[in-house]
Structures are given as structure tokens and as C-alpha cells.
Amino acid sequence: MVKDVIEVKAVNGDTHLGGVDFNNRMVSHFAAEFERKHHKDISNNPRALSRLKTACERAKRMLSSASETFINIESLFDGTDFSSTITRARFEKMNLDLFEDCMASVEKCLKDAKMDKVDIHDIVLVGGSTRIPKVQELLQDLFHGKQLCKNISPDEAVAYGAAFHAAALTNACLGKNKDTVLVDVCPLSLGIEVYDGGMLVVIPRNTTIPTKMTRNDLTFVVDYQTRCTIQVYEGEMPIAKDNNFLGEFSIEGIPPAPAGVAKFIDSFEIDANGILTVTTELVGSNNSNQITITNHSGRLSKEEIDRMVKEAEDYRAQDEERKKAIEAKNALESYIHQARRCGRRVQTKAARIKLKNTIETTVQWLEWNDLLRDAGKFEEKMKELKSMCESVMAETHHQGSDTAVKHEIIEISD
Incomplete structure (x- = not known):
């Protein structure tokens, strides 16, 4: 907070953790004690559990x-x-792990805000x-x-904040609060799906709002x-x-062109x-389209946001493996396109057929393993294809073909 500007640096929390969880630990403790003393199990009796x-x-x-x-x-x-x-002391002991989880959320929030405790x-x-x-x-x-x-009641703090935020949005702030500005943050990353199924983030999580961010490096990867x-x-x-879908829209009437031309x-x-x-917007034209998404049209609640952030943390290692596999698969597909283009320049028929058969075998393998999540397998297939390409180009070179073709096949990357 600087003068009249209140800026939210980061948001974090676990909606699956709170007062009810502490209560449930006590309920389990007393239900077990009741069964031990009276040899009666109340765990399946809703009325007894509610009273407890x-x-x-x-x-x-x-x-x-x-x-x-x-x-x-x-x-x-x-x-x-x-x-x-x-x-x-007994209550604290039975809930200590939950209390420590609360502290973990505080530390994550500090990390997201890139701030130290001091x-x-x-x-x-x-x-x-x-x-x-x-x-x-x-x-x-x-x-x-x-x-x-x-200095403020914990039960009333949220209500105070919500009332002030509502007043600020409707220009209803009065007195000493009339010039106060609250700068909030985007609770989840926002982006689009790209051709390989990945999430291209445009606005990262915890970016201050209002904000506007632009990506100008988008293009087609398929011809025409x-x-x-x-x-x-x-x-x-x-x-x-794996994320929350907000909406979609399309741009029609794009002039046919090879991949990479339209921007x-x-x-x-x-x-x-x-x-x-x-x-x-299609660069160099008036062709554009847009979508407006409000907080009521598919956006997540605070509870759902916190759950998604927690799941992302829990599955980070697994997601990294999936991401590596997708990148390796894309690299193999890209190399196949390059090999096909260069294969058309091979002058000897036998070498062309040999290269074509290897490429088609690799394409078929890709179709059979479309859902494979092992980056090593794609990298291994890439090495096999590269080895064959190098062999074919070496034969071509030996017969006097242009050595520049070999260099293009091995070195070019998208």
C-alpha cells in the first residue's frame, strides 16, 4: 500500500482447509471415545454426528x-x-499437520509475490x-x-474489504476513501490452446489488473x-x-498460404x-474478431481457483513430463516435414525411395503412438530418422549431389 493505492501482489489459499477440518478431527476423536466407552458406533448415524x-x-x-x-x-x-x-494442547496436537498446511499456503503466497518475510x-x-x-x-x-x-475482527475483515471494493467499482467511495484505488491481480493464468494442445499463456497468474497483454508471434503450422x-x-x-475452458471464436476468410505466412x-x-x-487480428488486414468473458460466463469461483492452483502444484512433475513429450513429438513432426522437402531434391531414384519409405514408416509410428507420453521414445525415433537421412544424403553426396541438401536436412529447425 502506497498512499491511496492498495495493490494486491499475490493470492493463495486452500479452500479444502479450514475450520470444518479442525472440527472433523475433534468429531473423529470423540466418536472413537464414545465407541470405546459405550461399545456403540455413531459413524453411520447422521443425527448423532450432527449433534456431535x-x-x-x-x-x-x-x-x-x-x-x-x-x-x-x-x-x-x-x-x-x-x-x-x-x-x-490435545486439540493442537490432533490438528498440527493442518496448521502447518496453513503456513505452507502463506509461504507460497510470498513466493508468488516475489517477496521476503522481512x-x-x-x-x-x-x-x-x-x-x-x-x-x-x-x-x-x-x-x-x-x-x-x-485491530480488526477476523470475522468482519472480508466484509470490510468486499464493501470497499464494491464501492470503488461503483464510484460510491466517500470522505477520506474517495481517492483510494485498489489494484487487484489475475488469480489464474489466461491463454489459448495452440496446435499441439499446449496452453500458450498470454496473461500470467498474479498479473495486476486492469491490464492488456499481446502476442504477435502466432501463425499457422498447416498449409493453406x-x-x-x-x-x-x-x-x-x-x-x-486440463484447464478451465472460457470460450472460443473464429476468424474466417483467411487467404490460403503456406504454413508460417499468415501472422x-x-x-x-x-x-x-x-x-x-x-x-x-490477421496482420495486414481488417479481418479480426473478439470475445468478451465476464465473471459469470464460465469463470471459476474462488474455491475452484484455489483447487486448480493446488492441483497444478501437486502434478507439476507429471505435467513437465507431458510437456517434454509433446515438445519431442512436435520436433519429430517438424523434422519429417523438412526431410520430405529435402527428399524431393535427392537425384537418385533408389535414394529417394529409401528416404520416402523411412519417412512413411515414421509417420505411421507417430499415428500409432499419438497419445504416447514418453519424450525418450520420440527422441529415439528422431535419431533413427536423422541417421537414415544422413546415410541417404551421404550416398547422394558420393554421387556428386549438392552437399547443401545434407546441411539443410540436418541443421534446419523451426
Whole structure:
């Protein structure tokens, strides 16, 4: 925050982690105790579990200010009463791994914001679970003993922020807040699907909004296409279809031309209201089209955003392997096109047939292994094809063919 400008640097969280999870640990603990004492299992009785959950929620709140509390439920199950006590130390022990997961989210947020702990001026507690003493202790330890800001009610902090943001968007801010500006960030990466199925990111996650970003290096990889379809996604997965699909649009009437000739400019713009406009234009013409995506048209909720970010972290290694396999497959396909072009320049019939058969065998192998996710297999096939090309070109060279053809086959890359 600088003067009247509040800028969001990064957003992180785990919607599958919160107060309910702490309650469930207590419920499991007391359900096991009830079965041990009375030889009765309440795990399949919704009414008994509901009453126990209510009692556990009350006990959890009490432990934020007391070192010990009790629960007392009349006729919990099958006419049997249940009463027990729980200490704060016991509660903290049974939930310690969950508390540590909370700290992991804080550290990820710092990493996304490219900030160090010493750069943080104030730590504001938001949400009822931040009242838990152990959460506060771990948070304070994480920031090397820095005092936590407790001047605002954790239950009301989100409401204050939401009210202010709504007022700012509708120009309803009054008094000393009228000149305050809130700069938010894009919670998920935004991009398009490219020809190999990958996700081409145009606006990276945690980019401040409003913003506009452009890619001007887009082109066709197939000859003589007359139509371009743009599919827009949001998410962190390297494969586009693993992300959230937002919408698509097309540009028609593109003059037929070889691959790489037609050039496109792709622009992504997000305004202060979070509305996304994607525009694609064919360079050198007035041919363009666009799509506008609001927060209500296919966009993810905060819970879904947090889930997708967590899944991207969990499957990062697996996704990297898939990405490498796709890149290796694309390299092989590109080399096949180059080999075909150069094969037409081979002067001896026997050499041309030999090269053509090798290329067609490789193409057939690609068709059979279209879903293969092993980069090594594609690289191995590439080496086999290169070896054959070098052999054919060596024979051609021996017979006096142009040596420049050999250089082109081996060295050219897209």
C-alpha cells in the first residue's frame, strides 16, 4: 500500500482447509471415545454426528480463550448420554499437520509475490480460524516473531474489504476513501490452446489488473488454412484441455498460404471489473474478431481457483513430463516435414525411395503412438530418422549431389 493505492501482489489459499477440518478431527476423536466407552458406533448415524459436530464447533471456539473445555450431550445415541473434556494442547496436537498446511499456503503466497518475510509490514488476521492460538503462534514464528495485527475482527475483515471494493467499482467511495484505488491481480493464468494442445499463456497468474497483454508471434503450422479458431482457457496446467475452458471464436476468410505466412496478433485485456476481452487480428488486414468473458460466463469461483492452483502444484512433475513429450513429438513432426522437402531434391531414384519409405514408416509410428507420453521414445525415433537421412544424403553426396541438401536436412529447425 502506497498512499491511496492498495495493490494486491499475490493470492493463495486452500479452500479444502479450514475450520470444518479442525472440527472433523475433534468429531473423529470423540466418536472413537464414545465407541470405546459405550461399545456403540455413531459413524453411520447422521443425527448423532450432527449433534456431535455442533458440540465440537462450540468446544473449538472455547479453546481459543480457555486451556480446557468440555462437551455434554444428552442422549447422543440410542439413549446414551455423552460427556468428555478436551485440552487446548490435545486439540493442537490432533490438528498440527493442518496448521502447518496453513503456513505452507502463506509461504507460497510470498513466493508468488516475489517477496521476503522481512518485506511484510503488517500481518492482518482474516477468518474465524485465525483466533486459534496455535495458528497465531505458528504465523508469528514464520515471520520471525513479528507482532500480528489484531485491530480488526477476523470475522468482519472480508466484509470490510468486499464493501470497499464494491464501492470503488461503483464510484460510491466517500470522505477520506474517495481517492483510494485498489489494484487487484489475475488469480489464474489466461491463454489459448495452440496446435499441439499446449496452453500458450498470454496473461500470467498474479498479473495486476486492469491490464492488456499481446502476442504477435502466432501463425499457422498447416498449409493453406482459411479459418482460425481461438480457444480461451484459464488455469496453470501446461495442457490446455486440463484447464478451465472460457470460450472460443473464429476468424474466417483467411487467404490460403503456406504454413508460417499468415501472422496473427492476439490481445488479452482485463478491465477493473475483471471482464476479459480477447481479440485476434490477421496482420495486414481488417479481418479480426473478439470475445468478451465476464465473471459469470464460465469463470471459476474462488474455491475452484484455489483447487486448480493446488492441483497444478501437486502434478507439476507429471505435467513437465507431458510437456517434454509433446515438445519431442512436435520436433519429430517438424523434422519429417523438412526431410520430405529435402527428399524431393535427392537425384537418385533408389535414394529417394529409401528416404520416402523411412519417412512413411515414421509417420505411421507417430499415428500409432499419438497419445504416447514418453519424450525418450520420440527422441529415439528422431535419431533413427536423422541417421537414415544422413546415410541417404551421404550416398547422394558420393554421387556428386549438392552437399547443401545434407546441411539443410540436418541443421534446419523451426
